[in-house]
Amino acid sequence: MSSVQPPSGHSLAKWFFLIDDVRVPAPRQQISEAIVRAQASVPADRVIIRDQNSPSDQAIGDHAPVDLAQGNVFYTVERCDAPPAAPCNLPPKLAFSVDDKVEEVLTGTQTGQSLFDLFALPAGRTLFRDYESPNDHAVSLTESVQFAEGPVFYTRGATVDEVEITIDRTPHKVKAGNYSVADLKRIGGVPATLQLDQIVNGVITPLPETATVCVEGGEVFISHPRDACSS
């Protein structure tokens, strides 16, 4: 199986594997037995087995490729106890991770809600799939979650009260409410000496230094110097 392409604008998903009940971060989806062995410090006298919840679990050959999307739960046994390397047709165990906690399932198709239930996440949290980039993807409760697209998630606090404002073309997430001009300058990194204006219905509206702005979301501000004069 090839690596699953991330949604547009996202980097590759983060991956991990579970071995002998220990969570180990993986550099990518497609790795090798050698990486599993090295990162989990598996001694040479033990064999790595992919856990398929079956007496005929599949042993991973030395240096064999390992696609974590085909199951990321492993255990080790002494070489003398290792099963044959014959393929096992039973579904593998799949481990999802949310906020570094791990839960194992047998189906790779979940939803945002099923992950909330699986991990007993408190209401009001927002679930994000963790990518190798700053632009992680917020997962809605009804959204389909495919294990093969990445099993690592995290949550953040409630964002229902957060809105977006724009200051000098840069968007900022803030809580809705009243803000002084000084607060807005601080949020936007605007020097205190500059004038802050709000664009209201297409009109440049200067804000007095003592003004308070009720932020509801979508407000646009610009800063500029105020030293121009008639000459």
Next chain:
Amino acid sequence: MSYSAEDVAELKMLCPEAAEGMEGSTPVLVLPSLVLPAGCVPPVVDALLWLAARDGYPSRLYLSQRVVKPGAQPNWNSDIRILERNWHAYSWNLNRTNLRPMQMIAEHLRGLQ
């Protein structure tokens, strides 16, 4: 003075029909129906932002009409024809060139407050 597509997009918040133009080799930005500061008569005019140095000013904001504002009146000191239209500008010196067009316009309009 150069500007970017992002600059023009920002100006469309003020004037949805904002457009780029060229007068000779000089780029200008045309702002149809720019709303002026409160109290100005007329309250809305077409405007043209000249982004380069001219007449001793680092930039100039031309309006399609001479505007009357509350209090002391601006010193209208330029009547000129650009892009086949007559324009008027008041004396207002921004004293700097490192502003994006939106900031230039905001600062120029302070002369009509």
